[in-house]
Amino acid sequence: MSQLEKMEVNPDLAMERAKCNFNIMELTHILDGGEENTVRRKKIEDIALNSGASKDAFPEEHMSPKEKYENAVRKSCIFADLVKNDFAHLTGLETFGINSNVIRRTADAFFKEVSPFLLHMGMFVPTIMGQCTSDQMSYWLPRAMAMQIIGTYAQTELGHGTFIRGLETTATYDPETEEFVLHSPTLSSYKWWAGGLGNTANYCIVVAQLYTKGECHGTHPFIVQIRDEDTHMPLPGITVGEIGPKMGFNTADNGFLGFDHYRIPRDHMMMKNAQVLKDGTYVKVARHGKLTYGTMVFVRVMLVSEAAFNLAKACTIAVRYSAIRRQSKPKPDEGEPQILDYATQQHKLFITIATAHALQLSSSWLWRSFSAVLTEMKEGNTDKLPEFHALSSCLKAVSTSDAAYLIEQCRHACGGHGYMISSGIPHLYNFVSATRTYEGDYTVLLLQTARFLVKAYEQAEAKQPLTPTVSYLKLAFTRKEPWDSSPAGIVRSFQALAAGKVSTCVKNMRKRMRSGLSEVEAWETSTIQLVSAAEAHCRAVISDAYKSETERLTANSSPNVKIVMEQLSTLYLYYWALERIGDLLLYTSISEKDIVELQTAYEELLQKIRPNAVGIVEAFDLRDELLHSTLGSYDGRAYERLMDEALRSPMNKEPINQSYYKYLRPMMKANL
Amino acid sequence: MSQLEKMEVNPDLAMERAKCNFNIMELTHILDGGEENTVRRKKIEDIALNSGASKDAFPEEHMSPKEKYENAVRKSCIFADLVKNDFAHLTGLETFGINSNVIRRTADAFFKEVSPFLLHMGMFVPTIMGQCTSDQMSYWLPRAMAMQIIGTYAQTELGHGTFIRGLETTATYDPETEEFVLHSPTLSSYKWWAGGLGNTANYCIVVAQLYTKGECHGTHPFIVQIRDEDTHMPLPGITVGEIGPKMGFNTADNGFLGFDHYRIPRDHMMMKNAQVLKDGTYVKVARHGKLTYGTMVFVRVMLVSEAAFNLAKACTIAVRYSAIRRQSKPKPDEGEPQILDYATQQHKLFITIATAHALQLSSSWLWRSFSAVLTEMKEGNTDKLPEFHALSSCLKAVSTSDAAYLIEQCRHACGGHGYMISSGIPHLYNFVSATRTYEGDYTVLLLQTARFLVKAYEQAEAKQPLTPTVSYLKLAFTRKEPWDSSPAGIVRSFQALAAGKVSTCVKNMRKRMRSGLSEVEAWETSTIQLVSAAEAHCRAVISDAYKSETERLTANSSPNVKIVMEQLSTLYLYYWALERIGDLLLYTSISEKDIVELQTAYEELLQKIRPNAVGIVEAFDLRDELLHSTLGSYDGRAYERLMDEALRSPMNKEPINQSYYKYLRPMMKANL
Incomplete structure (x- = not known):
């Protein structure tokens, strides 16, 4: 990159900039929803990106999926620290409002793909805020916000996505022990897709069919511990793993999850909108649907x-x-x-x-x-x-x-x-x-x-x-x-x-x-x-x-x-x-x-x-770190950047690949 | 896979098959262009796929790009052997006619992506057949067909693809030594994209602007040796490497190629349609364009x-x-x-x-x-x-x-x-x-x-x-x-x-x-x-x-x-x-x-x-080995196959990923 940093802007791009006839920054402010938003956005980007912490010594594209995940965990921890310590002081920043977008966007720049913590902040925390009673919230929210636990959200199953009523995972209340028994009765009932579930999260919100006193009350959310807080080992009764490579989101360890008569305490049901009393009585609290x-x-x-x-x-x-x-x-x-x-x-x-x-x-x-x-x-x-x-x-x-x-x-x-x-x-x-x-x-x-x-x-x-x-x-x-x-x-x-x-x-x-x-x-x-x-x-x-x-x-x-x-x-x-x-x-x-x-x-x-x-x-004001693009960088040096990137390939670190000696040479020489 | 092989067909698929009201095989024959084509196609598929040589012990999706390439070279050598020894005996099979498609299709099955030899058989050999004089052909073709040399075809440059007249690589004739001097005058003139060029090929057909006696005669093809036949080292004056990851074709080591006043003998110009005589006189032979x-x-x-x-x-x-x-x-x-x-x-x-x-x-x-x-x-x-x-x-x-x-x-x-x-x-x-x-x-x-x-x-x-x-x-x-x-x-x-x-x-x-x-x-x-x-x-x-x-x-x-x-x-x-x-x-x-x-x-x-x-x-008659699909296999066991494939992930070989100890645990415990 050293060569490139010294390069001048491509003259064609310089010419385009010279002939632009309107105030670009003014348009940026409009798109950001006001100048103060632009200023705050830039501050966040500066904090996150100027340190260089998001840069990979070794380009991610050359890693195996497993290496990509490990690299993303490394950066997630750095980023979580930024969110907690550095962004927190910025005024007017809602962590879960429309402006939280700015954090999400910066995270995109940080990770190139996505963070394994995406669903922790994007679904686990918001669902605690939306579905817990205030007692429950005072227990779970501080732990989640401090990242003492890492959670995710598991609703979709192998067999059901669109049709939520068709979910098969059951949570059956046992009044004897005051516990819910979570169970996956079929292969198609295995949870599938939740980001961060494969290896990262130790807690998970699980959506399951609630049964009590022999009656099904439809799907409800439960907070379920899936890994030991100390050893990170999956707990007995839990089968958890990673679902394998996808078109994208490959740093997010999307996972599967199955239960074998796995017990959780009664108060791990998220009880803001519905409750199960100690004796198993089901009580609907709010107008759930709307x-x-x-x-x-x-x-x-x-x-x-x-x-x-x-x-x-x-x-x-x-x-x-x-x-x-x-x-x-x-x-x-x-x-x-x-x-x-x-x-x-x-x-x-x-x-x-x-x-x-x-x-x-x-x-x-x-x-x-x-x-x-x-x-x-x-x-x-x-x-x-x-x-x-x-x-x-x-x-x-x-x-x-x-x-x-x-x-x-x-x-x-x-x-x-x-x-x-x-x-x-x-x-x-x-x-x-x-x-x-x-x-x-x-x-x-x-x-x-x-x-x-x-x-x-x-x-x-x-x-x-x-x-x-x-x-x-x-x-x-x-x-x-x-x-x-x-x-x-x-x-x-x-x-x-x-x-x-x-x-x-x-x-x-x-x-x-x-x-x-x-x-x-x-x-x-x-x-x-x-x-x-x-x-x-x-x-x-x-x-x-x-x-x-x-x-x-x-x-x-x-x-x-x-x-x-x-x-x-x-x-x-x-x-x-x-x-x-x-x-x-x-x-x-x-x-x-x-x-x-x-x-x-x-x-x-x-x-x-x-x-x-x-x-x-x-006027979209997208820094090079956000674009991750050889073709679209600010200096317009597309060909230089393509070549520079190619030279970073591990394939180009040695003039002859080992497969030549193992396979090609024997074949070619055999035919002489 | 052992579990799966014993599984029965999904009853929904069995039901669909039972209610089909037409003769599937008859439609297959029509789509293949006749029963004899179907028979031959199936023979080729059997030879290529029944041995299991195309199966990867370790799923390719989990490899790094470099590992994918090396695996593809391994399989390419096996496949090249099949083409030469086993397919050759089949009657009615044109290696370069419309029926060569069948081989290409089978190769797709073999490689999941593509072979690094794709352009050897797909462009190097056909161009030798189309652009060489008979003398040239008798020298190059047997060597290429026996894979004593491996070639590719480099036309596109970093700066020019569509507009072939704009190519910048030059081939200047030197009557003193009776050689052409190949040169890349700019970065944008570097050849870019040719499949197999990065690490595999030792020869390359290069399209360059021909100069002789101070005059440019437009683009012409030349056969250029780029690596030593014995050591596989790039030759002096040649810069060659791999261009890096792409959306697809990641097993094909697409490469770049630059020349620094690199000399080749006069008769390495492909002379069927145009010639340069010893004294540098340019002679157009055929109606090139048409x-x-x-x-x-x-x-x-x-x-x-x-x-x-x-x-x-x-x-x-x-x-x-x-x-x-x-x-x-x-x-x-x-x-x-x-x-x-x-x-x-x-x-x-x-x-x-x-x-x-x-x-x-x-x-x-x-x-x-x-x-x-x-x-x-x-x-x-x-x-x-x-x-x-x-x-x-x-x-x-x-x-x-x-x-x-x-x-x-x-x-x-x-x-x-x-x-x-x-x-x-x-x-x-x-x-x-x-x-x-x-x-x-x-x-x-x-x-x-x-x-x-x-x-x-x-x-x-x-x-x-x-x-x-x-x-x-x-x-x-x-x-x-x-x-x-x-x-x-x-x-x-x-x-x-x-x-x-x-x-x-x-x-x-x-x-x-x-x-x-x-x-x-x-x-x-x-x-x-x-x-x-x-x-x-x-x-x-x-x-x-x-x-x-x-x-x-x-x-x-x-x-x-x-x-x-x-x-x-x-x-x-x-x-x-x-x-x-x-x-x-x-x-x-x-x-x-x-x-x-x-x-x-x-x-x-x-x-x-x-x-x-x-x-x-x-009726398309696509074997499971051709589909490479958990969702679309013949037995319709999509959920079982998704899970089976997930379990093959290296991420699931250990219950706790090392990144937990390195990054997650320190972060989570620091916040207690």
């Missing part, structure tokens, strides 16, 4: 924000690389252009920037709106919860799916070199791709949203009032939406087509029920279209939120920042209008001429964004 | 076929797993359904099967048609070459892109467990995803096809005759295609919309040229739409080929095989019609009512295919 919605919405908003963050990394890499890569010679008398000058490259990349903005602003908007609902909830009003549950479901589904898709598009835009692990993009894809599935699979979540939409449609039909994000459904009962190519007009069109799609689904289901299908069957046979309707709803919501948040946030901006943000939010609308021409033709009055004009406007907008492209991605 | 088209078309057809093969693996895994996975309880009084019963799952999966068929049949069709052209070419007629070049370009682009996308869709359809490396799907994605970029990037290839289409359009406009695959372009000059929902009607509609899109592009470019843009600029500003037009053309070609090949191949089939193949080819047409509703509304007379009917017909077709789904994927 309250857990709150955590679910929070986690999903986080995943939207993470999708935005990782997409921002991918497009920073791809845009910088496209500014320094020169290829082909379309005009014989000129040099090779920067590939960022090609329209097809702009088409691939600028939507990724706009989407990163759209998702970031939508997640902040959703969190702000939801915080208000949380306040109402504390006062006992849970009316708005279904709307927010539906919103967070589809936003999580669509944003993780879009981000994963567009991260791959960034990789494709980097040509062959994007395929190198050192480009940094494969890691991003593997990470975001996982979030598309966990905490609610894409299709399952969209069907949950669809169920809400169908109910809302029926309310609209009955002329009942509608909650804000679905009030547009009344458009389903008016004439075709007249096409209007202004941003506001396109948002209305997206609403019209979402309304149209929901309407088509409902009509379809009714027709099928009239022809003899049950409601369940009519629903099932309509699910392909219901998923599509829910996606359209979500697209309308994101478009609307992105547009209005852009207006709100740039109300007092300098003119050029305002222009840049508007260009991107308009690009998002044009892009998706062109992707949904079929639906627009069906549900609005758009004409062939309108489409040609829209396509031209889109292509012209790409050209307008082009000169500021590097500046725009640099 | 002849190299032949190899390019061949390689691309191979990649289409590989895309089909890997997609077939992914859908075999996903369909089998969907048959044994049960989840949710939509009807309270019934058990959990197989997830294959959900419409959304069928929507995800059946198009993957249909696409695997479509790509396999299209590649065979293309190869058959092209073989006829090759015969004509030998007689001096190269008229049809541009058409086949355009065809193979777009087919390679679209098939690798579709296959990569659909492999991911198969993974998504497997939920969380698809994310495990042991599911086998991530490897398939990483492999096919690479083929989307190498040998011509997606966008670049589609633009090459677009150029051909624009020329053909101008011919149609001038009422000149058109070659068969573009004769439909005359539809651009007629009235809107009337919608007809029969398979033949849909194919015609796809042609109409491809014609319409090409027409729109041409009109656009002309308009832009009238407004002052140069031809190059008008082309560049239209590239987004040109890519889309070329994709539409390719879709029309695949649809047409798939439909007509299905008819041809089932002309004498038993009725149920015919029905199954027709259902799938119709599904392909319905699926893409629904994906292209916007274009159909613009370029055909399709109505809102037609669309609703089409959607219904599509959903009904999914239900018709459902009972035979497992049978259909099993």
Whole structure:
């Protein structure tokens, strides 16, 4: 690296920076949600990254999975120390609010993949805070916060993920000893997937079917000790281990866990929402269902924000690389252009920037709106919860799916070199791709949203009032939406087509029920279209939120920042209008001429964004330590960094690999 | 594994097999291109896989990249022996024809990833056969075939891939010594990517700019010795090494290569198509350009076929797993359904099967048609070459892109467990995803096809005759295609919309040229739409080929095989019609009512295919050794295999990982 540190910035990148016509830092403040957030974020990054503690002497990519895990444990302990001692003094930092994101992001930089403690801070601690009685909390929380114990959260089993009611692990209360007996009756009942479970955690929150007095009361959470606090040996009755290599998350020792009539004390059941008394009587305390919605919405908003963050990394890499890569010679008398000058490259990349903005602003908007609902909830009003549950479901589904898709598009835009692990993009894809599935699979979540939409449609039909994000459904009962190519007009069109799609689904289901299908069957046979309707709803919501948040946030901006943000939010609308021409033709009055004009406007907008492209991605303010990328570093020295990284390979430490002597030479010489 | 070998087939899979209503083996013969091909393929698989030589005592996923490479070299030597000694006796086996595919496929099974010898047999030997004079060939070919030397093929450089004219490596002839001096003038001129180059190969075909008598004659291939034949040490003047970890191909030691005024004898230039005489005179022998088209078309057809093969693996895994996975309880009084019963799952999966068929049949069709052209070419007629070049370009682009996308869709359809490396799907994605970029990037290839289409359009406009695959372009000059929902009607509609899109592009470019843009600029500003037009053309070609090949191949089939193949080819047409509703509304007379009917017909077709789904994927006849999948094995014991594989992890060989003592325990105890 010593050579590289002395290198000047690639002149192509320097040129791009020189021609950027807006105040980059101003945009950064907007994206961070205010200057004070930027300042705090930078402080955290400085503390975590400037010490160099996150750097690996030996590049992680060359390690075996086991070595990677061991290295991640080493760094986790350093990072845990930072969180406890150094970050704690920073003002305004919530450890579990939306700003905790900043810590998560810095952790990403620290680990390249993820920490084996991810679920300790991300699920174990929050669940203690949410599901324990105050007595229980005063026992468990200090121990967990001080990391005297390390926990994780085990819900998913080999046989069941989506369908929680189908979980098979049992917790049967024994009033004789005042204990619960945890048991795994089948192989498919083994817990599977929990991060940190394989080797790291000594405690685990286990979700199991609660049985008492011969009756099943459904799934409940229990705090279960799985390893000896002194020796770390798995306790008798516990089978625990690591599940093996995955596409990503390979430093997280995701684990499996089985119980053989394993006993825990009665008060290790988390008793805030339900209790089992000493004699085995089951007592339900709170309205279980609705309250857990709150955590679910929070986690999903986080995943939207993470999708935005990782997409921002991918497009920073791809845009910088496209500014320094020169290829082909379309005009014989000129040099090779920067590939960022090609329209097809702009088409691939600028939507990724706009989407990163759209998702970031939508997640902040959703969190702000939801915080208000949380306040109402504390006062006992849970009316708005279904709307927010539906919103967070589809936003999580669509944003993780879009981000994963567009991260791959960034990789494709980097040509062959994007395929190198050192480009940094494969890691991003593997990470975001996982979030598309966990905490609610894409299709399952969209069907949950669809169920809400169908109910809302029926309310609209009955002329009942509608909650804000679905009030547009009344458009389903008016004439075709007249096409209007202004941003506001396109948002209305997206609403019209979402309304149209929901309407088509409902009509379809009714027709099928009239022809003899049950409601369940009519629903099932309509699910392909219901998923599509829910996606359209979500697209309308994101478009609307992105547009209005852009207006709100740039109300007092300098003119050029305002222009840049508007260009991107308009690009998002044009892009998706062109992707949904079929639906627009069906549900609005758009004409062939309108489409040609829209396509031209889109292509012209790409050209307008082009000169500021590097500046725009640099407003994400992603340090090299966060990008982990040979192609996307600040100095733009992609080729030098690729070579430098290659030379660090253990394969290049010896001129001849031992396999030559063992296998190749005997074969080649045998044939002489 | 011992436990597993005794296990019975999962009853859900047994039930699926029992209800399959067609002759699976008959379909296998059709897909293989005849019973004799099936027999030969099975013989090769038996020889290669029954010995167990491909099995790793220690699962490859747990190794470091270096260990993976060394293991692959070990197996490569065993496999090379099989090819030379055991396969050689099989009749009808071309080592370099379309049937060589079978060997490639078996090699995939053998290596899980790829062999470091991949480019030796795949590029070094074929280039010797194609580019050497007969004298040269008689020297090099026997040595290469006997593997006395191991070669690779280095064209791409750090700075140039797509734009071959931009390569910077120079080969300057020195008449004094009758040598070429190879030199890497810049870092970006270093060769980069060649498989087997890092540590394995001792020879390399290098593509370099040829200079003689002070003049540059463009790129030419040279045979270059890079390592000592006896010691394997890199020779003086050569810098060679491995490029580092990639998303896939990690067993292939892709390498870099630089030259410092490195000298090779004059006759190491491959002189079939051009020569440099002793005095340095440059002589062009053959029509260089057109002849190299032949190899390019061949390689691309191979990649289409590989895309089909890997997609077939992914859908075999996903369909089998969907048959044994049960989840949710939509009807309270019934058990959990197989997830294959959900419409959304069928929507995800059946198009993957249909696409695997479509790509396999299209590649065979293309190869058959092209073989006829090759015969004509030998007689001096190269008229049809541009058409086949355009065809193979777009087919390679679209098939690798579709296959990569659909492999991911198969993974998504497997939920969380698809994310495990042991599911086998991530490897398939990483492999096919690479083929989307190498040998011509997606966008670049589609633009090459677009150029051909624009020329053909101008011919149609001038009422000149058109070659068969573009004769439909005359539809651009007629009235809107009337919608007809029969398979033949849909194919015609796809042609109409491809014609319409090409027409729109041409009109656009002309308009832009009238407004002052140069031809190059008008082309560049239209590239987004040109890519889309070329994709539409390719879709029309695949649809047409798939439909007509299905008819041809089932002309004498038993009725149920015919029905199954027709259902799938119709599904392909319905699926893409629904994906292209916007274009159909613009370029055909399709109505809102037609669309609703089409959607219904599509959903009904999914239900018709459902009972035979497992049978259909099993007609691909993919042995467990080829699938490498815990989720997709023949016995359907997914959960048992996941657990079995997890237990093989080195992380599970010791109850406590050393990092506990080194890092975790000190941290946890410090906080007590």
